[in-house]
């Protein structure tokens with residue numbers, strides 16, 4: 001994980017680097033640091049905690065360097081301490097490195113370097129890179145720039161793992177070298193200033209022109225020149241992409257937290273995503289009906305919340321398309337022997353498009369020759385660029401670490417894709433296709449009503465926020481929502497929360513229940529309503545508190561058989577996840593707030609998980 005930023009220009013680099021770090025803080029926020037170079041002086045400032053702490057610290061140093069690199073960290077190797085924060089230097093302090101990723105062979109490299117008398121001050125894997133560069137550059141006094149580049153190429157050739165790097169060398173003061181393998185890196189192209197970033201948000205405020213780097217590209221950045229080389233040091237042609245986004249309004253718009261703002265944006269983000277699809281559903285996903293016609297098997301892959309979206313879609317696909325469909329965690333898919341039947345469509349879902357596990361799973365699916373479609377929220381992200389086809393959800397930036405609006409937009413995209421496939425394979429009539437899409441198009445109004453339940457849900461949260469364990473139950477499409485409700489709650493409240501298929505509790509989880517424990521059942525008035533009521537009875541018989549997330553139909557049928565109920569509008573039963581998940585997002589948010597948690601940046605997490 002971690003975010004890296006670089007700046008080469010004419011202005012003082014520190015404030016620009018800090019801005020970049022703030023935009024990248026979603027990638028990690030346990031410590032941060034920066035280095036600027038001015039003539040032959042490299043100055044480094046580091047601090048533990050958020051970028052705001054580094055900002056204060058930096059102000060004390062009056063840094064003047066017009067070239068610099070910076071880093072915000074999510075610790076992998078070594079605790080979040082000042083010494084472990086990046087940038088890391090060699091023994092001389094002439095070379096500084098920022099790194100996102102993991103150097104898997106760092107232990108062997110470090111032992112070798114120690115045996116050659118290098119002094120290490122951190123516990124990180126990254127520090128070896130600075131010392132390895134030192135060995136290459138120690139006695140170099142001519143052809144400085146060429147030798148700098150050569151040294152980076154040679155050193156990275158012995159690194160194993162994943163990395164995006166930004167490197168400064170005092171002897172070439174106005175130049176940054178960057179490179180990447182399996183971790184994202186983008187260059188921002190400005191007027192008399194150029195940038196480096198883990199993603200475009202690092203520099204989008206300054207320029208919307210970007211160069212996306214590929215693995216084993218080596219970029220040499222100066223204020224007025226950018227060159228890219230391959231590992232044989234051949235200069236490469238590159239494309240500058242003009243991004244269709246200007247600095248987005250990424251403020252909180254009066255909301256106390258990004259999470260609350262993003263929950264409230266869902267009527268609009270779902271609407272925009274649906275409109276994007278319905279403009280021309282046959283071409284919305286890039287893949288043609290002709291290509292979909294012979295699909296015999298579907299794999300869907302994601303992590304965390306995105307995985308839960310694929311789990312919901314599995315129910316839709318099997319129902320509408322009658323095609324075997326699996327939803328799988330990317331981290332599991334990558335490292336097991338999977339069956340690879342012909343005519344498989346592999347669908348990848350990721351808000352960031354940078355999740356390392358999902359990217360690794362995509363590589364595997366590509367190697368198997370599967371057609372790949374990604375559903376991402378971030379333009380030109382790694383996943384998007386690697387897939388055969390990409391559909392972009394229309395969410396705008398999602399800043400809160402806990403994903404909310406990306407999930408419902410992913411559901412909207414997956415539902416539409418399920419309908420498209422069902423049509424392509426001939427499993428539904430064109431009337432049924434229209435009916436399903438019409439129901440989807442009506443959803444934003446119901447979503448508005450779900451968001452408006454905040455007051456009622458807050459009352460519920462006030463009653464239960466002191467509890468230490470919560471159980472969520474659901475069946476069919478609402479089972480993944482039980483998992484998502486539990487994930488959201490544990491992420492931002494640090495309380496124990498477990499989601500189960502309602503029919504499973506009697507097979508073990510019921511042993512967890514005790515008097516007062518809140519058990520939240522997602523139970524619209526659908527064909528499984530009576531089964532859900534059975535689960536509620538079992539729960540209440542153990543003295544636990546039964547809370548229903550239901551619809552108007554279900555509420556009538558309930559006849560007071562639960563302790564509490566949140567009543568959502570009636571929608572077709574396969575669409576209820578769009579509404580129930582919003583109720584659970586609000587529930588998690590309100591419990592976290594009552595417990596004074598750090599809602600947008602919960603402990604130990606990062607928005608984009610770019611390490612496997």
Ligand code: AGP
Nearest residue numbers: 304305306350351352355402403
């Ligand atoms: C959700 O609230 C999480 N923070 C996390 O589970 C996230 O969904 C997961 O890491 C996948 O991220 P992606 O969608 O960017 O791939």
